[in-house]
Amino acid sequence: MTEIGEDQLWKDPALVQAFVNSRYNQVGHGWTESMQSSIVDETELTWLRGCEVHNFARVNPSDLGRMNGGWYGWDNRSWSTKWNNIANCNIFFERIDEVPFTDEDLKTRLKGEVRFLRVFEYNDLITRWGGVPLITESFTIDDLDKIKQQVRASYKDCVDFMVSELDQAVKELPASYSGDDYGRATSVAAKALKSRILLYAASDLMNVNVQMPEVGYTTPDPQRWEKAATAAEEALTEALNNGYGLLRTSSTATEDLSANYQNIFLDNTSANTEVIFARMGTASNLGEGLSSLEQWNFPNGWNGWGGNCPLQELVDDYEIVKNGVASRFNWNNPEEAASPYENRDPRFYASILYDGASWKERTLETYFDVDASGNEIGGGRDTKYGVDNWNTSPTGYNLKKFLDEDYVGNSYNFKAKNWIWIRMAELYLNKAEALYHIGDEEGARDAVNEVRNRAGMPDITSTGSQLLEDIKHERRIELVFEEHRYFDVRRWMEADKYLGRTMHAITVKKYPDGHKTYEVSALRSDVGGDRIWDDKMYWLPIMKSERDKNPNLVQNPYYTD
Template sequence: MNKKLSIFFLASLFLFASACNEDFLDKKPLAGFPEDDVWNDPTLTEAFLNDIYRGLGHGMYETMLASHTDETHFIHNYDTRQVVESILTPTDLGNFNGGRLPHFQWNDSYKRIRAANIFLEKIDETPFEEDLKKRMKGEAHFLRAYFYHNLVRLFGGVPIVTKVYELGDDFLVERNTLKECIDFIAVECEAAASLLPLRQEGANVGRANKGAAMALKARMLLYAASDLYHTTGWTSGFGNPELVGYVGADRNQLWRDAKDAAKAIIDLGAYDLYNRTPNSQEDAIQGYTDLFLSKQNEEVIFNRFFLEKRDDGYNFGKHNGPNGYHNWGGNTPLQNLIDDYEMEDGSLFDWDDPAHAAAPYKNRDPRFYASILYDGAKWRPRPSDVIDMDSEGIIQTGQYERKNSSGEIEVMEGLDTRKSPIEDWNGSYSGYYLRKFVDVNVDHQFFKQETPWPFFRYGEILLNYAEASIELGEEDDARMAINMIRERAGMPTISDTGADLKQRYRNERRVEMAFEEQRYFDARRWMIAPDVLSKDAQGIQIYAKLNGDNTHTYTYTPIVVQDRGWNDRMYLLPIPQGEMEKNNKLIQNPGY
């Protein structure tokens, strides 16, 4: 091992600002520390561990994973086009290259895994109190499992590396089978759960806990049972199916394992849905809004904190806010998603229904209003140079007829369109902006919000439990879990059965977990990607015609805002060509 270990304190410790001890920052130059110092000083050891946490990333980078799906459109491109058109190659991974989504990159993940391996090799030798070593060791097991879970979700079976390779070692290793990888992740999670407290308290809030380890295991076991890993048609001609799927598995047992893992979290009694029993539709909207702005509540299992003065690629409100507020409008919701929000009575939205087509934003699922900024939505006060044009702070994404001072009718472009009189380059193509995760109390033109990123929350656990129950034919359990989530959302309960229940569940997961880095993987593991990700990205064109009584009649016309395409090889990413060249034992994924 190198005799000095580089530790990026300022970057790593921002994740746990409350745990900072400024005294130790003056002990040594920040560039690096002798190895013996690191493993004999608990503050330095913890700083090493903190730096591993940075590899977890988050879902609030400027380009969101949602824009690689039918949830949002990234208006600035940044190589997202290669992904959504399914034209990736081993030499061009589009937006998965570079620093846009670092937590989903092969090389970065293995760098973090190596750091976790170093930590786990050294921690038992340290002279610290056993409780401290136990807690930090549990965190390292969780982190290593999390990085592997991201690799497996994207690439299938990958090399499992648990030793620290040094210069001169033979580091050429084969890919492990998918089953071996998932089994390894599950064992790592169990090890972490056995060492970690149920909740982290005080200065350790924000670190991995027992619930996070159990939630990671539950998610991975749900994936293991899913269609993608048990269907071979898309891998036709591939000589190593064990790398990308299960071979000869008892699928019913896999679903049972997934359900049991979710049930174990439920049985802890430590978590609940936030604002579980709203008093009204407005209360449901506000509760779902506040869920994602609160750093700690009963639904949070594990999330990432942010501080306004620290960045890490995070400026969510400015990146995604309306251009009429001098924001950048980056990841804009698509009509594809909007149409999947039910009516408030539980019926489906339908463009062929004249009442729906005439007023598509009325009487919808409360989560729609908490997640989407649409034409006519009330937002925050406009900036000082815009407020004279809109004193109420109403989102404007259409064209509106107005009478001028001469009584002639003019067509005015909305302040939040791509022809805005404020800024005409950052506007949404789709006619929508993100509302979920955005703090309305922050002026994002000048300030950053501190909204956390949820890695795991109890809502996902209930959905995982429901999905496994459906696949096992235990529909009462599934409806119970789904209805808990719907009741929290202010939506009527369901009584569907069979195929209707399965479809209802999938749509429930779609809207409940929107923009939370779930849809990219759900569309693949359910193997619905050829149907939903091949559809072109849609938006809305809005025209408000002035009536004789000075009111408006609105016309809403769905439009295409981005071409999309699907190729079955996109069920998994290609292993980067550079990695293939460094390790000739690797086998490339099907279709590449």
Template sequence: MMRKKLVKMIYLCAFGLSVVGCNDDFLETQPLSQASDVSVWTDLKLSEAAVLDLYQGTWAGTLTREETTDAFTDQAVFTHPGRGVDGYTEGKMSPDYGTFMDMQWMSWPQLYPFIRNANIAIAQLPENMAGFDGPTLDRLLGEAYFMRAYYYSQLMRQFGGVPLLLEPLTLDSEANNPRATFEETVNQIVADLDLAIDLLEDAPLSKARAHKITAMALKSRVLTHAASDLYEPSKASSVSTIAAYSNPELIGYTGGSQAQRWEAAKAASKALLDATTGYKLDYSAPASFEEARQNYEDIWLQGDENQDFIWGRLVEEFGFGSRTYPGGDGWSQGPGMVALYHGPNGYREWAGTTPTEALVSKYTLADGTEFNWDNPAHAAAPYDNREPRFYSTFLYDGAPWKQRTDDVVKFDKWNELQSGFYTFLDGTIVNGVDTRQGPVEDWNGSRTGYYFRKFADPRLPPSWPNNLQKIDAPYIRYTEILLNYAEASINTGDEGEARAWLNKLRFRNGLPEITAGGSELVEIYKRERDKELVNEDARFFDMKRWLEGPYSLDKQVQTVIVQGTQKPGTTVEPGDYRKDTTVWDYEYTPSEIVFENRRWQDKVYFMPIKQEEIDKDPSLIQNPGY
């Protein structure tokens, strides 16, 4: 039965994956819908198609849909209620899975089929019935090991120890697969990655397919997470649900040395840093403001063409016509719709996930000074003189942006964000075109007064669906590994090394050198990571492994109310408003909105196992708090 499922999946893959070279002649001579399990592994193209289909379970990561995982944290909020985001932010998750949104690229029910297919590939490829040459066989087998490790790492970071299915299952064996311990799960992932590193030694470098560098980078991520406080009993015992759990071996280490685990993470991260190079990390002083702003934008705008990009979904190769993005109607083309998903309503976009003031306040001034609303100078002009990444990440009141569509030009001919409310001398109040009270699709207005600029291609007009953008979805970047190395260095007492690498990153981003140590260095590191990896599936896991759940979610979302009042003696034509401090006085007021009743629940450190899975396999033990 499992093999029939595989054949069915490969058939679907063949229609969409141009990267496997499934041309018309091939499809005519060997329709995959009729291929037997033997013919799959005795045919060169079918075997490669089976391996390449394993990549489909990544979807497009954080660029898959309107909701990003940052919306489950302090950094963002999802604009439209009723889709299960509050399951995370209000701690309402339960094993019935009707209480929260299950993101498909991290989902237990959706990832295990890909793990099973990886197991089939690992079992079949060494037989080499298709007659691959040695390098090709090693590459495909290495990719199968890598993808199995990747999917297990996605599950490990959410559930802890999981069932380690390492062979193709029969129906009889599917009903009794208890969870491995957390330590066993981590060890298996690392073992698979070590095999992948060896097998992929000579594989062609690729940003879409795994090779040695990709596997080394994932090893750094896995060992960094495993060394973190969430999995260390002496630290995690402060969490109520973890302290009361009767199976601690499923959600963390029960022995061994956290210091040694940090040493392993440090070594894995340094190995990657030494094996390749990052993007513009050779500054000896802070880059200029404009260069720094462009540096950060280049990293996500250039996608796989940028050195920082190690592995992700390349829209040109995996494209919009793959199995997980069937295409054809413009509605299933996740990575091409990111600007639409998160953009301003005044551009007829949807404001799906928008930044919170909690995130915006993490961005310093250009000189590295912390932003503080209690500072009158900061509060009077909160969007002036901020660090360069701020301007590459956010759209805010007065921010320059794209040409408005023809029907919206009458409300704004200057192509600037209007997320405030403006009172003219005659008493007329104009609601900004990008507010929830504005004249264009007000239901799609931001609740926080901000929008994400990051991952929205500024070169394309807001004319979806005719101009689907082609920004690649990053899964792993060099900078993440740099940050992993800095974190491991801090935790092994090598603060000088941590500062040296953090300063490379800060100089690229136009920020001054840091000299801090101790808890101050830890705080600087964490907030650097938050800012650098916005909307890249990082904060969701970081807040958990750092035990920062209460810090992140025990507070309500804040909006910033922007009020502009026309100065006496000035002249503004009706319908001709733009941001101008010589004409308008501005007041900025941070205010809480109880859109979600955000509160942290300790059980959210781990995800619930779906009750349906436990019903099928009673050997599975549920996570704490559920």
């Protein structure tokens, strides 16, 4: 292989485009072996692997668990990887104007793409650690003293920088692409990322009892929710005017509505109008497959590892729909308790595999055979009595969302898939939450009902504090497993309520006459049942290794090195 020298790179527009493409390949994704869903009230990872650091509140400057990278299974999310990509973006801006482009529009577009990606990477750091040094120049080994003088910028300065950069990127980027350019950053993506940044910036974590300027605003500003609402509206308008929209089916049948929702995450083509920005992947044999997702998460009865398994808390949050009326599931209702998986939100059937769910050539068998007295005597193919006993679900459920049903266990032959970072439903939910906080309850209901109606769910009609709870609930259901929950419950300052509680599993018993019973029990404490929350974890600590190199990186509240 012939290496390309730096001077050669910055004299060739084609090589510069390849350099920009590499910046996309450094963007992370969420399909690690230990998914982020397993440190919140969505799933339990069968083998822990970094999740227990969070679930048992052991986070410290020397051990960030799976939140500083994906533990097992690369994800390009570590502190060092982020900074490496930011550094390359900075080099791009220092050298781009010396490149002999004959197509000035292309040069401008590439600036917009890298500008967006640099903000994207910065935001991935800031949402986890708070304010970080705002570095827009490249450093060499000769700049060691200068590097050691870097200090964390305030949260305010970081938000202002990111918003300003995205506003500039909007001017430089097209609204959409065609052909081989599909997947590049767009003006729609820039506006959508701005919407997310300003929604977070208006939230309680960054505005209530802020301990230091690096992790929030130390002065109040009632206009922050106004800015978030405006940003969401502008992003939605830009998207809708340029062909983006919620992916919809014409059918109202539950199975079709479920398949429509599931297809959002399986369709990696430009026909998927839902996707605003994604980390693109190829089939595994082409070298840019993102993950062994199916192998890690397929039920053991299909030779999978049964990795990230949905919790009963999540299952119970999917609504029941009867005669056009939605209500929360209730175990104290004998009819619902006897058939807990009937008449659920269509998104339930697209997201979670439960006992009796149709999957591949049969139905999932997580039931245990019992005798007439209820004593366990065996079990279905997806229990410890099935193919393997080391990878059976600890919760009684398996992941379905994202998974390719055609995958053959142990083949490691994966189809191409894209991890969706930003999609249309989020924009509607951002708008709903922001409008609620500025007093526009009607507008908030309209926005959230757009998402519910696409899923075949009845409108919400609530007001006041219940409306806010319904909006939060809709985010939980619509965006499940997509790496929103960790950030949402933190910014709402409700992590103790949701993450510091005992999590539960289901035990399905099948009696000799064929009838089944469903028993909810606490998840084994040694695998994360009795979860613990510590308020220090509202922010990750700056790693001890980084503070050893640069003591000017002030530590986050409540941590000691």
